[in-house]
Amino acid sequence: MTTSRTTSRHVLFAAPDRIEIDETPVPDPADGDMLVRVRRVGICATDLHLLAGHIGEPFPLVPGHEFVGEVAAMGVAAGADRGVGVGDHVAVEMSLPCRSCPRCREGRYNLCDRDDPAAGLDRGRQYGVNIPRTVAPGLWGGYAQYLTVPAEAIVHHIPHHVPWDVAALAEPLAVAYRAIARAGVRPGESVAVIGPGPVGLLTAAAARSAGAGRVVAVGTRQNRLDLARRFGADHTINGRERDVREALVDDAGGLCDVVIEAAGRVEAQQQAVGLVRRGGRVVLAGACGAGASVTFRADEDLLTREIDVLPSFLSAGGFEPAITLLARAELPFAALVTHRFGLDDVAAAYDVIERRDQDVIKVVLDPWSTDGFTRS
Known part of the structure; x- marks a missing residue:
């Protein structure tokens, strides 16, 4: 043809x-x-x-x-x-x-x-x-x-x-679903998402659809944080106005079972390990650009807290749930x-x-x- x-x-x-x-x-x-x-x-x-x-x-x-x-x-x-x-x-x-x-x-x-x-x-x-x-x-x-x-x-x-503009979100939503799968989010668990850009907002939605009991969006742009509530976030924290860890503990129910970094910044990846509970899981899903390096304290941040740090790359396995959610x-x-x-x-x-x-x-x-x- x-x-x-x-x-x-x-x-x-x-x-x-x-x-x-x-x-x-x-x-x-x-x-x-x-x-x-x-x-x-x-x-x-x-x-x-x-x-x-x-x-x-x-x-x-x-x-x-x-x-x-x-x-x-x-x-x-x-x-x-x-x-x-x-x-x-x-x-x-x-x-x-x-x-x-x-x-x-x-x-x-x-x-x-x-x-x-x-x-x-x-x-x-x-x-x-x-x-x-x-x-x-x-x-x-x-x-x-x-x-x-x-x-x-x-x-x-x-x-x-499904309108074309909405359909175009299939790939970033699939990226979000892969991050949720990498984290192994279980029903009732708390999830913090750092970076309320398109992927971060969609990650909040994916976390909610996976059964998360508490979803917290962390960022610095208030208009996006406000939108995060429409995509499943129970709490939002503006890092320009509050110390994020302090606000998470005092106002948003405590450190989270899972923290997903979707900001694509080294600072956000470093922040992520400080917002997860002992024994929790951190997923790094944001691309920071070639040559970027991130440093964690080997003992204080990782070893003695026994947290899992899991990169999430691209969208394998995420398209099916993404398209289902968009179609609903x-x-x-x-x-x-x-x-x-x-x-x-x-x-x-x-x-x-x-x-x-x-x-x-x-x-x-x-x-x-x-x-x-x-x-x-």
């Missing part, structure tokens, strides 16, 4: 700090492959790190890993393999696992060890992060109108009633998407994010929009 277009417009990171708009030919998909028409893609802090050259040298790169869209074309075998058809709404996981290395076989496909010499990679491939545009067919990032989905990609069906529409997910831009206005979108302008929370791109910025 052929596509309705012969080329796909996309954003290109041509080199560090250099954004271009380019086009790539759109081929018919091979037998086991699909072609997805991208309808929304979320902007992640990782994208800004990539542009700055803080995460390797993948240039030239089409960025974007938080994408959702509709199936535009399929190879002969793709439908039977995936259980979806042309016109279906889908989310595609950012990891392209080999499914055969030891990590993939044990279910941790986010840690795929596959080598890909053609892409210059010595470990797993990720949409919009480490597959250069020079790798054929060049449709490997979500800041684009079309994207190729090879047979090894992991595809999830999204119900048609019980929470105000649309309130998280505050800004929408077209492909030509990526630089303006980044400026809003970096300046924390206009009460920005989550910014998405509509690859088919010609209207520039629209307030969601």
